[in-house]
Amino acid sequence: MSKENPLSPHIQIYSWNISSLISISHRIIGVINIAALTLVCLWIALLLLGEANYEYIKFFLQSFLGKFLILGLTWSFSFQILSEIRHLFWDFGYGFELITSKITGLIVIFGSFILTILIFLFSKQIF
Amino acid sequence: MINATKKWIFLKISSIILIPLMVWFIINLVSIYEKDYVAIVSFFSTQPSKFLTSLLMIVAFFYSSLSISEIFEDYIHDEKVKSVANKALTIFAIIIPLITIIIIFNLTI
Numbered sequence: 323m324s325k326e327n328p329l330s331p332h333i334q335i336y337s338w339n340i341s342s343l344i345s346i347s348h349r350i351i352g353v354i355n356i357a358a359l360t361l362v363c364l365w366i367a368l369l370l371l372g373e374a375n376y377e378y379i380k381f382f383l384q385s386f387l388g389k390f391l392i393l394g395l396t397w398s399f400s401f402q403i404l405s406e407i408r409h410l411f412w413d414f415g416y417g418f419e420l421i422t423s424k425i426t427g428l429i430v431i432f433g434s435f436i437l438t439i440l441i442f443l444f445s446k447q448i449f
Numbered sequence: 450m451i452n453a454t455k456k457w458i459f460l461k462i463s464s465i466i467l468i469p470l471m472v473w474f475i476i477n478l479v480s481i482y483e484k485d486y487v488a489i490v491s492f493f494s495t496q497p498s499k500f501l502t503s504l505l506m507i508v509a510f511f512y513s514s515l516s517i518s519e520i521f522e523d524y525i526h527d528e529k530v531k532s533v534a535n536k537a538l539t540i541f542a543i544i545i546p547l548i549t550i551i552i553i554f555n556l557t558i
Binding site: 406 | 461464465467468471472474475476477478479480482483485486487489490493502506509510513516517520526545546548549552553555556
């Protein structure tokens with residue numbers, strides 16, 4: 323008899339629903355966010371190169387790709403913030419009902435886009 | 450208390466600390482990323498920014514190392530590979546924030 327721990331079926335075995343979509347997205351986006359935060363650390367390190375050399379990085383960040391990366395990072399942060407709050411509610415024993423879980427899942431998906439817009443508007447002092 | 454319970458408590462405490470720090474950082478990142486060198490260094494030179502950015506880096510990498518080790522637990526089945534991956538993850542989660550904090554405290558215009 324094998325001494326290895328039993329494994330639960332992998333994600334492709336199950337049919338997709340909101341809960342599983344948010345669950346796997348939470349993991350993937352968590353990994354993306356720490357990779358992005360490592361790039362932020364690199365950006366901070368590049369400040370040591372001085373003002374003249376920083377012009378190249380500034381040029382990149384002001385480009386379409388640079389703006390797109392920051393927008394993507396804002397969305398991935400927003401998604402993780404909302405999904406993390408959802409997990410914390412579960413940890414305190416709230417939101418386990420199927421309908422509540424679906425609603426909070428939808429709030430995480432659509433809320434992440436709304437929060438991204440709000441962060442951009444707030445950061446650019448549009449309101 | 451067993452190790453898995455300790456790990457879960459550490460994950461949850463770091464998650465509670467991380468949420469407001471992520472909100473603070475992303476708002477400030479979006480407001481400064483396009484600005485010039487002096488404005489960005491000035492931002493990181495203030496005491497609250499130094500403290501909060503350092504705290505974010507420590508908590509975020511700590512939280513990530515705990516949660517990514519859970520992913521390793523689920524997807525890496527070779528015990529030796531898992532052990533090496535976890536050690537590499539721990540070193541990464543200590544080195545990157547440490548270097549970043551040293552840089553932040555040494556930034557001058």
